[in-house]
Amino acid sequence: MRITNKAIDKFNKSRISKHRLRNVFLDNAVLILFVFICGIGLLYADQPVNYIINQVTTRFFRNIVLVLSLIVPVWAGMGLNFSIVVGAMSAQAGIIISLNYDISGVIGILLSFLSGALIAAFLGFLTGKLFNHTKGQEMITGMILGFFANGIYQLIFMYLCGPVFPIQNKNILLPNGVGINGIITLDQSLGGALDKLWMLTLDKVFWVVIIVVTVSYLIKLLKTVIKKIPRTFIGNYLPFIMLGGCSLLLYFFSNYWEAFINTSIFTRVPMITALIAGIVCLFITFLGNTKLGSDIKAVGQSMPIARAAGINVEKTRIIAIVFSTIIAAIGQVIYLQNLGTLTTYSAADQIGTFSVAALLVGGASIIKANIGHAVLGTILFHLMFIVAPIAGKNIFGDAQIGEYFRVFVSYAVIAISLALHAWTNQIKISGKNKTE
Numbered sequence: 001m002r003i004t005n006k007a008i009d010k011f012n013k014s015r016i017s018k019h020r021l022r023n024v025f026l027d028n029a030v031l032i033l034f035v036f037i038c039g040i041g042l043l044y045a046d047q048p049v050n051y052i053i054n055q056v057t058t059r060f061f062r063n064i065v066l067v068l069s070l071i072v073p074v075w076a077g078m079g080l081n082f083s084i085v086v087g088a089m090s091a092q093a094g095i096i097i098s099l100n101y102d103i104s105g106v107i108g109i110l111l112s113f114l115s116g117a118l119i120a121a122f123l124g125f126l127t128g129k130l131f132n133h134t135k136g137q138e139m140i141t142g143m144i145l146g147f148f149a150n151g152i153y154q155l156i157f158m159y160l161c162g163p164v165f166p167i168q169n170k171n172i173l174l175p176n177g178v179g180i181n182g183i184i185t186l187d188q189s190l191g192g193a194l195d196k197l198w199m200l201t202l203d204k205v206f207w208v209v210i211i212v213v214t215v216s217y218l219i220k221l222l223k224t225v226i227k228k229i230p231r232t233f234i235g236n237y238l239p240f241i242m243l244g245g246c247s248l249l250l251y252f253f254s255n256y257w258e259a260f261i262n263t264s265i266f267t268r269v270p271m272i273t274a275l276i277a278g279i280v281c282l283f284i285t286f287l288g289n290t291k292l293g294s295d296i297k298a299v300g301q302s303m304p305i306a307r308a309a310g311i312n313v314e315k316t317r318i319i320a321i322v323f324s325t326i327i328a329a330i331g332q333v334i335y336l337q338n339l340g341t342l343t344t345y346s347a348a349d350q351i352g353t354f355s356v357a358a359l360l361v362g363g364a365s366i367i368k369a370n371i372g373h374a375v376l377g378t379i380l381f382h383l384m385f386i387v388a389p390i391a392g393k394n395i396f397g398d399a400q401i402g403e404y405f406r407v408f409v410s411y412a413v414i415a416i417s418l419a420l421h422a423w424t425n426q427i428k429i430s431g432k433n434k435t436e
Helices: 005-027 029-045 049-068 071-075 084-100 105-132 138-160 202-228 238-256 258-264 271-288 291-301 303-308 313-339 351-361 371-396 399-435
Strands: 183-185 199-201 268-270 341-343
Touching: 029 351, 029 371, 029 399, 049 268, 049 271, 049 313, 049 351, 049 371, 071 271, 071 291, 071 313, 071 371, 084 105, 084 138, 084 313, 084 341, 084 351, 105 138, 105 313, 138 351, 199 202, 202 268, 268 271, 271 291, 271 313, 271 371, 291 303, 291 313, 303 313, 313 341, 313 351, 351 371, 351 399, 371 399
Parallel strands: none
Antiparallel strands: 183 341, 199 268
C-alpha cells in the first residue's frame, strides 16, 4: 500500500499541531492552574460581586507598578529581579525624608518620588555592577542582595537616625530619640494624597479602556491590512465597516455585562495612580521599540552574539536594572500612600516575592514577560489573596488556614514556574533532536 504525499503532509501537520498545543499548555501551565484555584476560591468564598470587584480594583492599582518593574530585566536575560526590594527601600527612605521635613500632600509625594528615584538609581547602578559579576545567577544574587540591603536599611533607620542623622520631625522618632518608629501612620500627611486627587467609578474607566484598546487595535490592523485591500467600494469604506462592527459588539457586550456595570458604579478608581501606571506601560512599550530596547533584548537572547554585534553588554544590563529599580521605587510610594501606613522595617520584605509571583501567574517566565502578563497576573494573584481566607474559613472553619494558603501559593507559584521552565526546555530540546 502506497503512502501518498498528501497523507504524509496531513500526518506532519497533525503532529505539528499537537506539539504546538502541548507547548501552549506547558507555557501557560501556571496560569491555568491559578485560574482553577481562583475559581474554586470564588465558589467557596461566596462573596458579593461588588465586594470582589472593589477589593481587586483597589489592590490592582496599589500593586501594578511594582509588578511592571520586573519586565525589563527579563528582557535582558537576567530573570526575575528579586532585588526590586532595593527600590522599595529607596522609596521608603524617600517617604521618611518627606516626613522628616513635614512636607505632606501631593508635594510630599513628589518629593518622595524624586528622592526615592535618585536613591534607587544609585543603588540600581551598584546592583547592575554586582549582577555583571554573577552572570547566570542573577535571581539568587538578587534575593540575597535583598536580605543584605535590609540589614543596611535597618542599621541606618534603627540606630543611626537620631544620633548620626538629625531628625527634625520628632513624631517619627522613637521615644528615646534613637531610630524611626516601627509604624508610621500616613493618613495626615501622605496617605491617599494621589488617590484622592481624581477618582472615577469603574464603569466609566471600563468603557474608556475598551475604546482605547479597540482604537489601538484598529489602527494596527488598518496599517497592515488596508494596503492589501483592492480599491473597491468595500476597500474604501473598510475602516467605517470595522468601526461599526466593533460598536455593535460593544453594544451586545454591554447587555451581557449589565450586572458588572451595575456593581462597578460603587467601585472608585484612583485616576492619577492609573495614569502613572499607564505612563509606566507606555514607557516600557516605547523602550521596547527603541534601539536601547532592541539592545536589551539582544543581550537577553545571547550575550556573545550581542557583544559581537557591538553592543556594550555590561552597560546594557546595568541600564535594565536601573530602570527596574526606579520603577519599583515609584511603585512602592504608590503602594504605601494607598495603604496609609508605613511599617518602617518590614514593608519591603515580601515585595519582591509577591510581585514575582504575580508576574508568573499572568503567564510570564524567567525568559519572557510583557505588560499583559503583569496586568493579568496582578488581577488573578490578588483575587486569590481576597478569596483564600474566606474560602478557608468556609471550608475548614478557620480563616488562618486561608492565610497560610496565600503564603504557600506565593512561593509555590515561583517554584512551579522555575521547575516548568527547566522541564519545558528539556522537552523542547528532546523534541528538536527527534525531528532532526
